[in-house]
Amino acid sequence: MSKLRRSAAAALLSASLMTPLWSYAPNVQAAESDRMVSFLYFNDGHEISPVSDKLGTRGGVARIKTLVDSVQGEKIVAFGGDLGGGTLFGGVFKGFPMVEAFNQIPIDLANFGQHDFDAGAENTKKLVEASKFSWISSNLTGSDGKPFGQVPEYAVIEKQGIRIGVIGLTSAMETTTKDGSVQQRDVIESAKKAVEQIKQQKVDIIMALTQEPVADDKALMAAVPDIQVIFTEEEAEEQTFIHEVEAGNKFIFAPQGNMGSIVHLRLNKAQDGVKLSHEILKADETVAEEEALAKLAADYQTKLDTELGKKVAVLANDLPYGDNHESRFRETAIGNLIADAYRDYYHTDIAFANGGGIRASAKKGDFTLKDAKAILPFGNKIVVAEVTGEMLLAALENSVAGVDRLPGGFLQVSGLTYVYDANKPVGSRIVEASINRQPIQKDAKYKVAMSSFMYTGGDNYTMFTDAKAIVGANEALTDFELLAAYASKLKTVDAKPEARITVRGYADVPASHWAQPAIKALTDKAILTSIDEGRFAPQASVTRREAGAAISKLLPEASASSVWTGSGLGTGDESAALSREELAVVIRWLYEMKTGKPLQGAASTAFADDAQIAGGFKPAVAALVQAGLVEGRSTGQFAPKEKATRAEFAHLLAKIPS
Incomplete structure (x- = not known):
């Protein structure tokens, strides 16, 4: 062969x-x-x-x-x-x-x-x-x-x-x-x-x-x-x-x-x-x-370990990349460190680091060349360009245009602060952007350190086409080299978030999301809360603890624990996820408690998977369907045993009369 x-x-x-x-x-x-x-x-x-x-x-x-x-x-x-x-x-x-x-x-x-x-x-x-x-x-x-x-x-x-x-x-x-x-x-x-x-x-x-x-x-x-x-x-x-x-x-x-x-x-x-x-x-x-x-x-x-095992610094804290790709939608300590490394070496006004280029975390303790290379494995050259403020603002808008999809082009920054609102339309999400506490001026010129990948139009950063190159790719160092050199210069690295990037709304719940109005209304009233900064996690399961806390805010006379006894679901593991049929029962109970009106339900539903709905739950599901509060997940299916999501819970809560 x-x-x-x-x-x-x-x-x-x-x-x-x-x-x-x-x-x-x-x-x-x-x-x-x-x-x-x-x-x-x-x-x-x-x-x-x-x-x-x-x-x-x-x-x-x-x-x-x-x-x-x-x-x-x-x-x-x-x-x-x-x-x-x-x-x-x-x-x-x-x-x-x-x-x-x-x-x-x-x-x-x-x-x-x-x-x-x-x-x-x-x-x-x-x-x-x-x-x-x-x-x-x-x-x-x-x-x-x-x-x-x-x-x-x-x-x-x-x-x-x-x-x-x-x-x-x-x-x-x-x-x-x-x-x-x-x-x-x-x-x-x-x-x-x-x-x-x-x-x-x-x-x-x-x-x-x-x-x-x-x-x-x-x-x-x-x-x-x-x-x-x-x-x-x-x-x-x-x-x-x-x-x-x-x-x-x-x-x-x-x-x-x-x-x-x-x-x-x-x-x-x-x-x-x-x-x-x-x-x-x-x-x-x-x-x-x-x-x-x-x-x-x-x-x-073995060759890899030998080449990269050299210690260059000590980390005072862990530098997590993040299980949820945080560097692709909000500020991270590791993103700050990388952007600072670029700006420090070239003495530029600002520096950008693409969140998608950050590929690993680093643990507290010895920081090696292997750690630096694992964090930045692509070997991008970091160039310097003279750009206008208008280009910078366009770059920031591009950075946050697809945050719900966790884009690789999301920008970690140094020398710059910005605020974006994920609820606003693409192209108008940047609310504030400042350098040295002064708003970016469209006609002003700034020196920026960034990857050659970004400078040449990667991740749709086409706004730099006419930017003047000060340090080109042929004479530039790689991202990995600059990170290692900066860490070595610091000797002890103590990177932290510093409010360089502020997120309004939720990166994973843009205005186009089907449950966005309900999520925004309920989080604005503090009835529901985020998972962390900039993230609501709409597809995550809702737990009994979360559901009980939210319902008790809508129904002050009920404690979080009494929600379950009152609805007939009884006590249970507070960390357990609610199924969709359980959610139907507790929402029916909440509706009746808020309105004083009983919701009558038939003994069966029209869903194709009706046989999978437990007998005691069918009247609740049928009643909510008849009241126009509940729909199936897909054509003809209710999926009763599936875990209810945070988005589904928010959608139903928002339908309950106040």
Whole structure:
């Protein structure tokens, strides 16, 4: 198999870029019943060793090798993208250990992810050169308009008499290093072009390797109906998602992040076409690690520890990144430290640090180079530009435009304070913005330290196009170096929030949220409270303690504890989450107590899952439905056993007459 890849790669050097990646026909025609090929797909290869966290242990190249070897018969092994950048390991080694490992698995085919460009396009080209497998891209080009890195635009692979066409598509290139040497073409138009070329090869099936959200994959499949299978990027770290399209005739596969699983798609050739079946191979702790690649991974981990184990400072306190990505919607101590590091080194008026670039926490005690690199793994160059106040205000508006989605472009700041209101429309959320306690003047000029990624338009920071560069990327230091140098200068780091950023409203409950009016009304009256600054957590479960406290404020004659005895739910664990059917009972009781009017309910409801509602709860659910207070969660379903959310609780409380 490796000889096939090497000969194919050699042929590519002299072949036109418009030709298929390779075409292989066996010498002996297989029997119809034996014409089966396995297509194995995984992606998100940031870490060479298994990842261990609160979700368990998963991934690692040695486990991937074991799983690939376990699949018998003819097979094609494909990687979906992101083997460099994004983590400490990727930031230090820039993807080369992963290429070395993939050469040994071996894989046959790879698509680009945006993180494969985090160390710059020239580094990506070197990764391609080091690969014994082949890369494809249908929509990434160089500045000359030709396919990036001279890789083919598609592949046509024939095994067992089955001809398979594969395209590669990458989006979100605005979120990686931008140096002008790689361009992202329109995904759908590029796909149409590549598919038309593939169809001339008389293939049996066309598939796509993509790096884009599943919603975009569905739009792609609708726009280019010849695509029957899409292998895409991860939707979650903890599970694989399989989306069936057109009643199961088409599929979109999204395996676990960090190489947590392999999608095994079987293609069987029959007289009426190619039949598909699939299974998911989980790369968890039950899978033995292949010895050679386990050693390779261990050797690289040793190199990483040796290189980065040097102590540079002492932390007086923990520096949490935050379980809820706080650096992406409010001020954090770690964000302040990073922005201060940039501003201190360059002596600028202000400094910006992208919240999405902060990827790890640091514990109190010794602070090492490894800690600094883990916090800032991308290795972005920090440049200095002279910008106008108008540009700054536009940048701040962009920073808070999507806080409900926890955007990577949310700005941690130094030398600047600002207030934003998440309840206001996008584009007018900045309420105040000051430098040295003076409002930002639109015509004034300020020196700003920021990442080259941001300066060149990443995360939609296009307002700096005409800003004058004072320190360019070629002479700038990296974010990691500046953080380590600043910590070393301080010797003891005691970073804290300092009211640089003030949040009004809730970042996770924008004006467009369905329960926003109810949440705002109840929190303004202090009937409900936030989880922490800037966050209401509308999807979090509501507990008996929270519900009892809120209801007792609406019904002063009732204590928090008497709410449960009065409603008939009895005493229980105060930290327990309320189910939706329990919520119906207590809301019915509250309504009757507030109005003095009984709410009559039938013995059953019209919900399709009525049988799942406990008998004693059905009258309450039916009564609330009849009164127009309650609706189902989805068409025809009440979901009685599901946990009630804080948003649902707020929505119902707001309907109770005062």
